[in-house]
Amino acid sequence: MAHKVKKAAKVLSQRQIAEGIFDMWLETTIAGDVKPGQFVGVYPVNKSTLLPRPISICEVDKERSAIRLVYRVVGSGTAEFALYEPGDFIMILGPLGNGFPIEKAAGKNVVVIGGGIGVPPLLETAKRLSMETGDNKPDSVSGVMGYRNSDGFLFDEFKEYAQMHMATEDGSAGVKGNVIDAMRQDQVKCDVIFACGPMPMLRGIKAYAEEIGAKAYLSLEERMACGVGACLGCITKTKEIDHHSKVHNARICTDGPVFDADDLDM
Ligand SMILES: Cc1cc2nc3c(=O)[nH]c(=O)nc-3n(C[C@H](O)[C@H](O)[C@H](O)COP(=O)(O)OP(=O)(O)OC[C@H]3O[C@@H](n4cnc5c(N)ncnc54)[C@H](O)[C@@H]3O)c2cc1C
Ligand code: FES
Structure with a gap:
């Protein structure tokens, strides 16, 4: 690098x-x-x-x-x-960091999922996915955003690039509940997921992806210090053994922040 x-x-x-x-x-x-x-x-x-x-x-x-x-x-x-x-x-x-592997979504139904302050990186992701398909607002790109309440920041901007769904904790807009509730209720078509948000949401997405046989790529926005791989302040547990350290660890800042959910021990 x-x-x-x-x-x-x-x-x-x-x-x-x-x-x-x-x-x-x-x-x-x-x-x-x-x-x-x-x-x-x-x-x-x-x-x-x-x-x-x-x-x-x-x-x-x-x-x-x-x-x-x-x-x-x-x-x-x-x-x-x-x-x-x-x-x-x-x-x-x-x-x-590595970014989302958007090439893995080629020809598939892809869903970008954001929760709270995890929503922002998905805007550029949705934009690039819609550009890749050559269609302004392709049917194959959906977005599901979860918020505490109806403030729904950035939500409307996604509408240019994806079929959008909203979940709110207080039920003041969209589906009452979390992003998985919205996926189920709105029957969102899904082969590949790109997601960013709080850890409980990401755990739920990993389980949901396993249940429906979809691939999920999760961005872990955990605590970080140096940001360049030097301090080991951002370790996450992985299933595979790291080549350098020989332990079940990865550095979120350099190996991530995006990981294949199948590789994570969450
Ligand atoms: C890959 C990644 C992407 C992120 N993207 C966004 C984003 O787009 N928008 C956004 O609002 N926030 C994002 N965050 C969280 C953001 O980094 C923290 O909210 C911010 O560092 C807090 O700094 P502070 O000085 O205001 O808070 P303080 O609590 O005073 O920070 C003290 C120290 O803790 C670290 N820290 C505190 N909270 C976090 C956290 N959640 N993640 C990482 N480090 C933290 C700070 O970097 C700092 O070194 C992201 C985090 C990561 C790891
Ligand atoms: S933040 Fe220092 S190694 Fe990742």
Whole structure:
């Protein structure tokens, strides 16, 4: 893998799209190299928060040489990001991680599934899948997004690329329940799944995929530190033995964040 170096990126725009959720476009030279499902490490300017924060690439605009990040403010790093204004320069590292293997969906019924703050990376994924089929909104691409309530951030933007379904915990929009409830109730056609979201949701998807005989590729957005494979702060258990460490482990930041569900011991 090519050595990644920190690069300056210019903030093009920033807005709040739901409670505590921000949408920021950055101008950066990496925009041409991004695979859907990859992420960037964003360095807070405040040096007391030294480590880069991993944030998924939500969308790419090659013409403007720009990437879009959609993030939830949870702590000091993301609180700082929310203060950035157009014209500010920040440092980023990336694109990092492997991304979704969208070639595995060729000719199949594919479903992109997102839960909460796992929704953003699936937007570029749905866009690329619809581009691959050469059809603007192909029947073979579906999306199922799960939210706590009806704020449904980004949901409408998916409608351009996929047949969409929503699940909400409080039942205020779409199917009341989780993404699997929506898959069952709406009888979503499914051979291949690309998913990102909280661990209980991903476990449920792995089990559901086994039940219906589908393939699932899961993005694990776990806690991370260095983001480049050096600190072992992001280990997950796998069924196969790692060639280097000889243990049942993989580093989410470099081996992932996307894994074949069959390889994960979750
Ligand atoms: C591959 C990947 C992609 C992600 N994509 C997104 C995204 O698109 N949008 C979004 O809102 N969030 C995303 N996250 C989660 C995001 O990285 C954390 O919310 C963020 O790092 C929190 O930083 P903080 O300084 O605000 O919080 P703090 O809690 O102050 O962070 C302290 C430290 O813990 C780490 N940390 C805390 N929570 C997480 C977490 N959930 N995952 C990883 N590291 C964490 C931070 O990087 C930092 O080093 C992603 C995480 C991963 C691993
Ligand atoms: S975050 Fe350091 S090895 Fe993955």
